[in-house]
Every structure is written in structure tokens, then in C-alpha cells.
Amino acid sequence: xxxxxxxxxxxxxxxxxxxxxxxxxHGDAMARKAGRAVTISAVCARDPNRDRGIDxxxxxxxxxxxxMAKSDEIDVFVELIGGDNGPAENSVRAALAxxxxxxxxxxxxxxxHGxxxxxxxxASKVSLNYEAAVAGxxxxxxxxxxxxxxxxxxxxxxxxxxxxxxxxxxxxAEGISFEDCLADAQRLGYAEADPTFDIEGNDTAHKLAILTxxxxxxKISADDIYMEGITSITTADIQAADELGxxxxxxxxxxxxxxxxxxxxxxxxxxxxxxxxxxxxxxxAVAVDGDFVGEVVLVGPGAGGNATASSVVADIxxxxxxxxxxxxxxxxxxxxxxxxxxxxxxxxxxxxxFSVVDRPGAFAEIAxxxxxxxxxxxxxxxxxxxxxTGVPETGAQAEPQPVxxxxxxxxxxxxxxxxxxxxxxxxxxxxxxxxxxEKLS
Amino acid sequence: xxxxxxxxxxxxxxxxxxxxxxxxxHGDAMARKAGRAVTISAVCARDPNRDRGIDxxxxxxxxxxxxMAKSDEIDVFVELIGGDNGPAENSVRAALAxxxxxxxxxxxxxxxHGxxxxxxxxASKVSLNYEAAVAGxxxxxxxxxxxxxxxxxxxxxxxxxxxxxxxxxxxxAEGISFEDCLADAQRLGYAEADPTFDIEGNDTAHKLAILTxxxxxxKISADDIYMEGITSITTADIQAADELGxxxxxxxxxxxxxxxxxxxxxxxxxxxxxxxxxxxxxxxAVAVDGDFVGEVVLVGPGAGGNATASSVVADIxxxxxxxxxxxxxxxxxxxxxxxxxxxxxxxxxxxxxFSVVDRPGAFAEIAxxxxxxxxxxxxxxxxxxxxxTGVPETGAQAEPQPVxxxxxxxxxxxxxxxxxxxxxxxxxxxxxxxxxxEKLS
Numbered sequence: 001x002x003x004x005x006x007x008x009x010x011x012x013x014x015x016x017x018x019x020x021x022x023x024x025x026h027g028d029a030m031a032r033k034a035g036r037a038v039t040i041s042a043v044c045a046r047d048p049n050r051d052r053g054i055d056x057x058x059x060x061x062x063x064x065x066x067x068m069a070k071s072d073e074i075d076v077f078v079e080l081i082g083g084d085n086g087p088a089e090n091s092v093r094a095a096l097a098x099x100x101x102x103x104x105x106x107x108x109x110x111x112x113h114g115x116x117x118x119x120x121x122x123a124s125k126v127s128l129n130y131e132a133a134v135a136g137x138x139x140x141x142x143x144x145x146x147x148x149x150x151x152x153x154x155x156x157x158x159x160x161x162x163x164x165x166x167x168x169x170x171x172x173a174e175g176i177s178f179e180d181c182l183a184d185a186q187r188l189g190y191a192e193a194d195p196t197f198d199i200e201g202n203d204t205a206h207k208l209a210i211l212t213x214x215x216x217x218x219k220i221s222a223d224d225i226y227m228e229g230i231t232s233i234t235t236a237d238i239q240a241a242d243e244l245g246x247x248x249x250x251x252x253x254x255x256x257x258x259x260x261x262x263x264x265x266x267x268x269x270x271x272x273x274x275x276x277x278x279x280x281x282x283x284x285a286v287a288v289d290g291d292f293v294g295e296v297v298l299v300g301p302g303a304g305g306n307a308t309a310s311s312v313v314a315d316i317x318x319x320x321x322x323x324x325x326x327x328x329x330x331x332x333x334x335x336x337x338x339x340x341x342x343x344x345x346x347x348x349x350x351x352x353x354f355s356v357v358d359r360p361g362a363f364a365e366i367a368x369x370x371x372x373x374x375x376x377x378x379x380x381x382x383x384x385x386x387x388x389t390g391v392p393e394t395g396a397q398a399e400p401q402p403v404x405x406x407x408x409x410x411x412x413x414x415x416x417x418x419x420x421x422x423x424x425x426x427x428x429x430x431x432x433x434x435x436x437x438e439k440l441s
Numbered sequence: 442x443x444x445x446x447x448x449x450x451x452x453x454x455x456x457x458x459x460x461x462x463x464x465x466x467h468g469d470a471m472a473r474k475a476g477r478a479v480t481i482s483a484v485c486a487r488d489p490n491r492d493r494g495i496d497x498x499x500x501x502x503x504x505x506x507x508x509m510a511k512s513d514e515i516d517v518f519v520e521l522i523g524g525d526n527g528p529a530e531n532s533v534r535a536a537l538a539x540x541x542x543x544x545x546x547x548x549x550x551x552x553x554h555g556x557x558x559x560x561x562x563x564a565s566k567v568s569l570n571y572e573a574a575v576a577g578x579x580x581x582x583x584x585x586x587x588x589x590x591x592x593x594x595x596x597x598x599x600x601x602x603x604x605x606x607x608x609x610x611x612x613x614a615e616g617i618s619f620e621d622c623l624a625d626a627q628r629l630g631y632a633e634a635d636p637t638f639d640i641e642g643n644d645t646a647h648k649l650a651i652l653t654x655x656x657x658x659x660k661i662s663a664d665d666i667y668m669e670g671i672t673s674i675t676t677a678d679i680q681a682a683d684e685l686g687x688x689x690x691x692x693x694x695x696x697x698x699x700x701x702x703x704x705x706x707x708x709x710x711x712x713x714x715x716x717x718x719x720x721x722x723x724x725x726a727v728a729v730d731g732d733f734v735g736e737v738v739l740v741g742p743g744a745g746g747n748a749t750a751s752s753v754v755a756d757i758x759x760x761x762x763x764x765x766x767x768x769x770x771x772x773x774x775x776x777x778x779x780x781x782x783x784x785x786x787x788x789x790x791x792x793x794x795f796s797v798v799d800r801p802g803a804f805a806e807i808a809x810x811x812x813x814x815x816x817x818x819x820x821x822x823x824x825x826x827x828x829x830t831g832v833p834e835t836g837a838q839a840e841p842q843p844v845x846x847x848x849x850x851x852x853x854x855x856x857x858x859x860x861x862x863x864x865x866x867x868x869x870x871x872x873x874x875x876x877x878x879e880k881l882s
Contacts, residue, residue, distance in 0.1 A: 018733070026733075027562075030591055034590075137735060142587065146580075146583065147755045147757060148464055149471060149753055149758045217470070261496075275740060292746045292747040292751040293741065293742065293752075294578060294748055296579060296739070296740070297739070298737070298739055299737070299738040300734065310591050310731060310733040313590075313591035317587065317591065318587065324763075325762060325764070329474055331476070421872070
């Protein structure tokens with residue numbers, strides 16, 4: 001058997017501790033599988049005295065990750081610090097430059113610096129593996145980078161944020177508001193104290209940026225992602241979706257179009273019959289459409305220390321076996337430039353919910369604006385709100401009534417223009433809700 | 442770039458032709474990704490003159506696969522002949538012995554000779570890759586062999602035969618009989634003229650045997666699989682399942698128990714809420730429970746020329762990149778012996794449907810036999826059949842009535858003994874139907 005592969009683990013939070021535990025429990029089995037022992041030589045964290053519930057006896061301690069990255073004591077630098085700059089970035093750069101393999105769970109770092117880091121890794125002829133950075137325990141990076149490498153991918157999409165999916169699932173199941181769900185998710189530890197990054201879609205966008213590059217062979221372009229979070233979703237939308245045969249999911253979607261590659265993160269109506277509609281709670285799911293394989297869907301835990309550690313360790317095992325795959329699926333120099341398909345050219349169906357002023361002709365105005373924009377309607381749902389006594393009110397003084405439209409396939413620009421035209425007529429109250437419908441088999 | 446990797450493709454049926462097409466279409470992209478060109482040097486089929494709709498200009502033609510396997514013109518022998526003996530077996534052995542990498546889609550060959558072939562491959566230091574042998578386009582071999590290598594697996598299960606799933610799906614959706622569904626599946630090309638191998642569970646068993654070895658690190662033991670096909674499933678069962686909150690799927694399940702590893706293929710009641718319940722038509726799905734990652738589920742096309750070719754080509758790409766993984770996840774010498782957990786010790790819930798003789802006390806006898814066996818009942822469904830006029834018949838001469846029981850968790854031996862006891866009382870007509878319930882999250 002070859003010399004043991006020596007790891008330096010930077011960051012001993014939840015994932016770091018799980019990696020240490022996993023290696024303690026299954027390290028021997030891993031060595032048999034890889035034909036090479038894997039040992040932790042060094043760890044790096046700010047406070048060496050904190051009790052982390054793991055045995056770190058005999059390991060070298062570093063407080064500066066850059067120093068550990070350059071140390072002769074390690075062959076693989078395992079970056080579990082997080083963040084797209086500072087210690088994480090500096091230490092990963094230092095490790096790659098020093099000829100150390102890097103394994104990381106850091107989606108933000110990859111989304112921002114992935115191509116550049118890939119170039120450094122190539123120059124040093126080392127691996128940069130990051131299975132845990134996208135969808136936690138789901139092996140989607142390997143699936144795209146290796147298993148589907150013989151396919152031309154037309155679309156990759158998925159539920160990539162467990163917090164959002166947990167909130168949407170509970171809103172639907174229990175009929176409770178976004179705010180109440182979020183508070184409960186925070187209480188249960190499924191959402192951060194500052195949840196912005198999750199609920200506004202940034203976390204999903206980081207993961208999508210990486211998937212896009214792997215799927216289409218283009219340079220990572222995280223800044224070109226259209227992004228809408230889930231904060232505007234109401235129980236009324238979820239209920240209407242249900243009645244119309246849909247569920248609402250926060251999807252990240254990257255899709256090849258005639259004008260480039262669309263990257264978008266937004267609440268999405270998905271048909272109840274689709275596989276993705278049935279992914280509940282904190283689970284993640286990723287679907288890839290390949291020209292030869294068809295659609296492959298991977299489902300599993302997208303976060304959590306142990307699930308993430310499983311992917312980190314798989315990346316380490318690849319290094320131990322000597323398997324090396326180009327960081328972004330092909331040499332960085334061969335990656336195509338990313339050409340953004342403008343969101344205004346997006347084609348699809350739309351769900352639109354208006355609060356319509358209750359006066360004669362109001363709906364006719366709306367219908368006319370849609371028709372003028374060349375938008376055909378698949379469904380129209382109007383249900384008078386019962387107020388007070390339960391008897392529907394009528395007459396000019398009544399409060400606005402909800403009207404829901406489902407359009408046939410049209411373009412984003414047509415919908416936006418129609419909504420502007422409708423707003424200018426003074427027939428709706430407040431901003432309409434607009435949710436895109438994703439065509440799924 | 443290294444010298445081109447030269448392939449010899451044995452077998453030019455549907456999959457072989459798709460592999461040729463895929464390489465023609467995406468060969469250049471693959472070369473960029475792998476850092477090495479991949480070319481077809483030779484092909485082998487019985488009739489060189491048949492029009493296969495693919496361009497084979499300039500390739501060496503062999504009619505004997507063993508001869509091609511040994512030829513200096515190839516580096517990788519791609520076996521797409523099929524069968525667990527004869528030309529397929531002989532040529533794969535010859536190729537491995539001659540130091541050629543082998544890529545195969547042949548589940549029967551692996552299920553029968555996998556361990557021995559792994560030893561030959563190891564001795565020759567070559568790859569034996571077989572992603573396409575299990576679940577077609579789904580990357581389950583790589584997921585188990587690589588991505589989940591840091592996990593202790595407790596169970597692997599799945600829908601591994603598209604023909605059976607297609608039949609069960611249509612029986613449920615359209616309320617038509619097994620026989621009618623089968624005939625239609627044959628007409629549409631989803632079932633073979635002789636469908637025995639699919640509908641009796643053999644095909645699922647072959648795939649399960651391979652998954653078991655990969656999941657548990659044990660020698661392949663295909664002869665130790667308990668097997669029941671779907672031929673006895675009736676629309677009455679499917680309807681009862683629906684009413685009780687289940688769907689019926691033909692599952693292959695391998696599970697670690699206190700007495701060894703259970704391997705079983707049988708129609709299974711799965712909760713409607715489970716991911717596996719929602720896999721319809723010819724799709725396949727495989728789920729793996731790992732101690733660190735939790736449950737990961739992979740869904741996709743389990744058959745078809747193009748989907749299978751996608752996996753074959755991924756295996757070739759691994760060889761081109763120089764990635765080599767132990768054939769069965771670890772060196773063959775390290776595989777544990779397989780210890781069979783006897784089916785009589787299987788623990789789980791059961792669905793049992795009787796035709797009960799319509800006389801006073803008949804059901805009481807059944808209930809007593811179950812109670813005597815220590816079996817608790819979760820549900821009892823008795824619905825009198827309306828006959829002729831639609832008015833329920835009563836009296837000693839009426840025809841037997843269906844009674845359905847759902848048991849709580851018990852053992853196979855307890856259920857078998859209770860059914861024997863019930864049969865001896867003369868209170869049921871014909872053999873009872875018994876379908877196992879799988880506990881799924």
C-alpha cells in the first residue's frame with residue numbers, strides 16, 4: 001500500500017467535526033477501498049481549546065489556515081471555513097499553489113473564483129474537488145463531471161436550498177404564512193438568524209452557477225443569474241397553485257436557449273405530477289436533461305454535517321485513488337465564455353395574481369391588455385371574496401377581488417409589458433404577483 | 442495529448458449502434474474533457490453487411506469477439522453482446538487476461554462471474570467498468586463505488602426493471618389486467634416476446650446482486666436472492682393498495698439484518714408518500730441508505746439504447762482519464778463472504794388478501810389463526826361483493842368474499858404458519874395473496 005494520504009482540515013465546525021468522525025469510524029474501510037490509508041495530520045481552527053466532541057489527539061494544530069495550506073505535513077487541504085474571500089480564499093490559493101490537492105465544501109468561493117482556482121490547480125497538477133459545495137450529500141458534481149460527460153446537456157435545474165423548501169413545504173401543508181414558517185424554521189435550526197442569503201435565493205444562485213459551468217462547459221458567471229427569492233409567496237399563491245395542479249418550489253434553472261444560457265433562480269410553479277414537485281422539507285433534488293441519457297434526477301439531503309461530510313470524504317477518496325478530473329469538467333482554457341440569455345427573452349407559462357378593483361369592465365380591461373400583448377390564457381380563476389357576513393359584496397365600494405390567470409407559453413417581455421399596461425389602467429390594486437411555470441415531464 | 446484510446450466494440454445491436462452514434466456526435470467534446478482522444482478501432486458482429494444506420498467506414502471488422510479482445514488494435518474491449526456465458530464471457534475473460542480494459546453493459550455476466558472477473562482485472566491492472574449493467578442511464582454504480590464509499594450502507598433498493606414498472610403503472614392507471622398490459626407492452630416493444638426473465642424478477646435479481654456487493658462489500662451471490670415476479674398481481678390488489686395508501690412496485694431490496702444480508706425481489710407495497718411510489722412507467726429508481734449521507738435516490742431511464750450508451754461512454758471516459766476504481770469497490774480479496782439472511786426471518790408488515798368462504802364464523806377463524814401466530818392487524822377490509830342484481834348475497838351458498846388484512850410488523854415465518862393454519866380450517870377458497878410492505882421514509 002502507498003504512503004498514507006495526509007489531510008489538513010481547516011475549519012472544525014459542524015461539517016469539520018463530521019469529517020473527523022467519519023474518518024474515525026470508516027477510515028479503515030476507506031483505505032481498503034482506495035488502496036491507500038487516509039489520515040488526518042493537521043487541523044486548523046481559531047480556538048484549540050474548545051470542546052468539539054471529537055478526538056484530535058496527536059494532530060498538529062494551526063490557527064492560520066494559510067500556514068497549514070503550505071505545510072509539508074499535508075497532502076490534501078480540506079477547506080471547511082466558508083466565505084468567498086479572506087482566510088478561505090487565501091488558504092485555498094496557497095494550498096493549490098503549493099501543490100496540495102484541495103477538497104472544499106465552499107460554494108461561494110467556487111461561484112466567485114472557480115475558473116481561476118481551476119487554472120491554478122491545473123498548473124499545479126492537483127485536484128480541486130467540491131462535491132459538497134452543491135446539494136450537500138447528493139453526488140451531482142460527479143454525475144455531471146463524469147457520469148454525464150458523454151451528453152450534451154440542455155437544462156439542469158433543482159431544489160438547491162433546504163431552508164426555502166422547508167418553508168414552502170410547511171406553508172403548503174399547514175396553510176401558515178411565510179413569516180410564521182420562517183420564524184419556526186429559525187427556532188428549529190433550519191434557517192439562520194439572518195436568513196437573507198437563503199430566502200432571497202443567493203445560496204441557490206451560487207450552487208446554480210457551478211452547475212451551469214459543469215453542465216454547459218462555460219465559465220462560471222454567478223453575477224449573471226436572474227434572482228427572485230420566496231419572500232413574496234403567500235398562502236393564497238400556494239392554495240391557487242394547488243387548485244391549478246401545481247406546487248411552488250424555489251428552483252435554480254440553467255437552460256440553453258437560442259440566444260445563450262439562461263440562469264435563473266425564482267419561485268416556480270411545477271406540475272404536481274413532476275418528480276421535483278414531490279421533494280419535500282429540507283431535501284434537495286437536481287435534475288439534468290442530457291441528449292443521450294434523457295432526464296436523470298438525484299434526490300437527497302442537501303445540508304447537514306454528516307451528509308456534507310459524506311461528500312467531502314468521497315472527494316478525498318478520489319484523491320487517494322489517484323483519480324483526477326478537470327475541475328470544471330474540462331481544462332479551464334477550453335471553457336466557453338458564458339453568453340447570457342436575457343431574462344426578458346425567457347419563454348414559458350406564467351401564473352399571475354391580481355387584486356382587481358371591483359367595478360364593471362375591470363376584468364375586460366385586463367383581458368384586453370393580455371390579448372394586445374399576444375398572450376393567450378389557459379386558465380382564469382376568479383372567486384369573489386366573502387366579506388363580513390359571508391355574503392359576497394357587490395357594487396363600486398367593495399374591496400378588490402383576486403383574479404388568477406395562467407398563461408400559455410409567452411415571453412417575459414410580453415408579460416411585463418402587459419402588466420405595465422394593466423397597471424396604467426387603474427384596474428388593479430397593488431403590484432400583481434407573477435410566478436413562472438416550468439415545463440417539466 | 443496522450444495517444445488516442447482505441448475501442449473495440451463487440452455487439453452492434455441497439456446499444457452498440459447508440460455508442461457509435463454518441464462517439465460520432467460528442468467524441469471531440471469527450472476528448473477535451475478526458476484530455477485524450479477516444480476512437481473506435483474495431484467492431485465485432487456476426488454480419489458485416491447488415492445496414493445498422495451507422496458509419497463504420499475504415500474500422501477493422503471481427504466476427505469472433507475473442508479474437509478482437511486479444512487484438513493489438515484495441516485498448517478497451519466494449520462488450521455489448523449479452524449473456525452470462527459463450528461469446529460474452531469468453532471474450533471478456535480474454536480481454537482482461539490480455540490486459541485490455543473492459544466496459545460492459547452485461548448484468549447477467551457480472552451477476553454470475555463478477556468476483557472472478559474482478560480478480561482477473563486486478564491481476565492485469567485494468568479497469569472493468571459496468572455502469573450500464575445496472576439501471577441503464579442512472580449512475581448508481583459510480584455512486585456506490587465512489588460517491589458513497591465513506592458510508593456504511595444499511596439498505597439499497599429500487600425499481601430496476603422498466604417492463605414490470607410499466608405494466609404495474611398501467612394496471613393501476615387504467616384498471617386493466619396483467620395479461621392485457623403485458624400484451625400491450627409487447628406490442629409497444631416494452632416487453633420481450635418471451636417476457637419471463639423480466640416479469641418473474643430474474644432481471645431485477647441480476648442487478649440487485651451487483652448492487653448488494655457494491656453496497657455491502659460482499660461477494661456477489663445472485664443465487665441467494667429470494668424472488669417473486671409480478672404475474673400474480675391483480676387489479677383487485679392494486680385497487681386495495683390504493684385505498685390503503687400504498688402502491689405496488691416490483692422492488693429489489695438488499696438489507697443488512699442481524700443474521701446476514703437479505704436479498705429479495707418481490708412485488709412490494711410502498712407508501713404513496715414515498716419517493717419510490719412515484720416512479721412511473723419505464724423509469725428506474727435506486728435508493729441507498731448510508732449512515733452518514735442518509736438516503737440518496739437516483740431516478741432515470743433504466744433501459745434504451747441511448748441512455749445505456751451514455752453510461753457505457755462514461756465508463757470509457759473514466760478509462761481515458763486514467764481513473765481506476767476497484768471493480769467491486771474494493772479489492773476482490775477483501776470482499777466479505779456473503780451470509781444470507783433467511784427469508785423466513787424477514788421482518789415487515791404484510792398485505793394479505795383472502796377469498797373467505799361465506800359462512801358464520803369464517804372470519805373469526807382467520808382472526809384467531811393470526812392472533813395465535815402473534816400477528817397484530819393494522820387494518821381489516823371486508824367488502825361484500827355485489828352479485829347479479831347488485832344486492833349483496835348472504836347465506837351458505839354465496840360465493841367467497843374478499844377480505845384484506847394489513848399486519849403490523851411481524852416475521853415471514855409467522856405469516857406463513859398462520860396462512861397454513863387458516864388453509865387447514867377450510868375457511869378460505871384458493872391460495873391467499875400475500876404482498877410484503879416495505880418501510881420507507
